[in-house]
Amino acid sequence: MKKSILSLYLIVVSLNYSCAQKAENKVKTDTKSKISAELFVDELQIPWGIAFLPDGSMLITEKAGKIIHFKNGKKVEISNPPSVYLRGQGGLLDIALHPDYKNNGWLYFTYASEEGEEKGGHTAIMRAKFKNNALTNKELLYKATPNTTQGQHFGSRIAFDNDGYLYFSIGERGNRDENPQDITRDGGKIYRLNDDGSIPSDNPFVNKKGAKTAIYSYGHRNPQGLIKHPKTGEIWDHEHGPQGGDEINIVKKGANYGWPLVTFGINYSGTSITDKTEMEGMEQPIHYWVPSIAPSGMAFITSDKYGDMKGDLLVGSLKFQYLEHLIIDGTKVIDRIKLLPEIGRIRDVKEGPDGYIYVAVEGKGIYKLVVN
Numbered sequence: 001m002k003k004s005i006l007s008l009y010l011i012v013v014s015l016n017y018s019c020a021q022k023a024e025n026k027v028k029t030d031t032k033s034k035i036s037a038e039l040f041v042d043e044l045q046i047p048w049g050i051a052f053l054p055d056g057s058m059l060i061t062e063k064a065g066k067i068i069h070f071k072n073g074k075k076v077e078i079s080n081p082p083s084v085y086l087r088g089q090g091g092l093l094d095i096a097l098h099p100d101y102k103n104n105g106w107l108y109f110t111y112a113s114e115e116g117e118e119k120g121g122h123t124a125i126m127r128a129k130f131k132n133n134a135l136t137n138k139e140l141l142y143k144a145t146p147n148t149t150q151g152q153h154f155g156s157r158i159a160f161d162n163d164g165y166l167y168f169s170i171g172e173r174g175n176r177d178e179n180p181q182d183i184t185r186d187g188g189k190i191y192r193l194n195d196d197g198s199i200p201s202d203n204p205f206v207n208k209k210g211a212k213t214a215i216y217s218y219g220h221r222n223p224q225g226l227i228k229h230p231k232t233g234e235i236w237d238h239e240h241g242p243q244g245g246d247e248i249n250i251v252k253k254g255a256n257y258g259w260p261l262v263t264f265g266i267n268y269s270g271t272s273i274t275d276k277t278e279m280e281g282m283e284q285p286i287h288y289w290v291p292s293i294a295p296s297g298m299a300f301i302t303s304d305k306y307g308d309m310k311g312d313l314l315v316g317s318l319k320f321q322y323l324e325h326l327i328i329d330g331t332k333v334i335d336r337i338k339l340l341p342e343i344g345r346i347r348d349v350k351e352g353p354d355g356y357i358y359v360a361v362e363g364k365g366i367y368k369l370v371v372n
Contacts, residue, residue: 027324027336033309037340037367040358041070047360049094049157050350054102058358059130060366061109063091069133070366079134085112085121088151093123094168094348096158098195105129106195110156110168113143120149122186123156123170127197141197142168142214144186150174153187153240157226162233165200166193167251169237171222176260180219184210188259190223190237190251192216204254219257219282225298225315226251238295238315241265242273246292247285248313250331258282264290287326287333294319297348303355306371314339316346316359323349323359343367 041047046063053059057071059078064086067078084092090112098106106127113124122144128135153171160166172179172188180188183205191214194200205211225238225248235251245265249257262276264285278284289295297316301309313326313333321344327335340346340359348360357369 027338029338029341030325033306033325033337033339034372035306035339035369036372037343037359038370039365040368041068041075041366042364044068044360044363044365046091046347046362047366048092048347049096050348050358050360050366051095051097051107052350052353053097053130054353056353058352058366059095059107060360061092061095063093065092067092067095067135069130076133078130080138081135082109082111082113082124082126082128082138085114087112087121087149089171090121090123090151090154093154093156094158096160098127099160099164105131107135108141108158108166108168110158112154114147115140115143116145116147118145118147120147122147122173123154125156125158125166125168125193125197127195139197141166141193142191144170148173148175153222155223157224157237159226159228159235160195161228161235164195166195167191167216167226167235168193169220169223169226169239171224171240172220172259176221180221180259181256181261183208183212183215183218186212188218188220189215190217190220190226190235216253217251217255217257219255219259219261220249221259224296227298227300230300230302236298238298240294241288241292243268243270244290244292246289246295248287248333249283249285252283255283256281257285264288265292286331292319293317293324295324297346297350297360299349299351299357301357302351305355306357306369314349314357316349318345318347318362321345340367340369 049061051059060068065084069076093110112121124143128138152174155169155171223237223239238248242265245263315324323339325337345362
């Protein structure tokens with residue numbers, strides 16, 4: 001009898017999952033844009049983040065802990081990088097320039113750090129200056145606690161808003177039942193700081209006893225995309241779901257994004273996490289993927305280099321190894337188009353100062369997107 005009930009339950013879960021797949025719009029293969037990729041920086045292992053300096057040269061983080069300066073066709077390794085906890089998905093992660101970098105010279109990094117009393121590591125954010133191919137003036141701005149030897153869900157991306165506030169993401173570190181919904185704990189959150197690491201006085205939980213006051217939103221799983229909308233100034237994130245249920249969200253002050261109480265995904269074993277895809281008081285994604293594409297890196301197209309693609313969104317897929325073009329109408333995804341099929345595991349997507357899109361591909365390097 002118990003086996004029959006279990007079998008029936010798994011059938012229902014499977015049907016729900018299949019219905020979610022049918023309900024979600026399907027990705028199409030590009031047949032019109034004639035976009036191709038030219039290898040721009042070669043021989044990189046896991047290029048996790050890209051940032052462009054004012055002179056047009058490029059800084060690249062390698063997950064293993066290296067920072068590469070690419071200029072005039074040459075790669076130079078920068079000395080004195082942050083010390084990283086290299087385990088599973090953890091290592092040296094994102095990189096971003098301060099909006100006023102030309103005047104203040106601040107670079108920002110997220111990485112997995114061992115600093116702390118416990119074994120293992122957790123996500124941290126640092127700022128530093130770049131001089132004579134070395135990092136100087138290093139300042140640790142935030143270090144999540146407690147450390148854990150779990151190897152998954154470190155996040156982490158960086159974005160600045162129009163007011164100069166610094167946002168960064170930290171995944172729930174594999175502890176889904178405690179971290180995402182508890183504002184007294186790190187993990188499963190998007191944080192907001194002043195650019196010097198201090199806490200903004202209007203952060204949503206500054207007057208909440210015991211809360212991590214850097215938290216801006218919570219209930220996230222593993223956000224690996226975080227960007228500013230070029231017109232509205234809103235911060236958009238995307239995050240990994242479990243099996244199904246990757247999401248795009250607009251980050252709102254104090255908002256709860258539901259993980260793991262609501263999700264469009266299921267456990268990797270095929271069993272249900274929850275039967276709820278929405279709940280009062282929790283934000284709904286503006287888009288979700290079923291099946292999961294394992295998104296990493298995200299960029300709006302703001303230049304005229306790609307014709308009528310201007311204003312649309314690009315997201316890299318780790319799982320299916322292509323670049324996804326999301327056609328956007330306001331805050332709604334109205335179509336999905338597959339670009340660069342089988343190029344490899346795309347880790348980051350950035351629009352350069354020249355208006356071209358650059359994508360970081362694991363085991364290969366940085367590609368520049370051109371229209372033939």
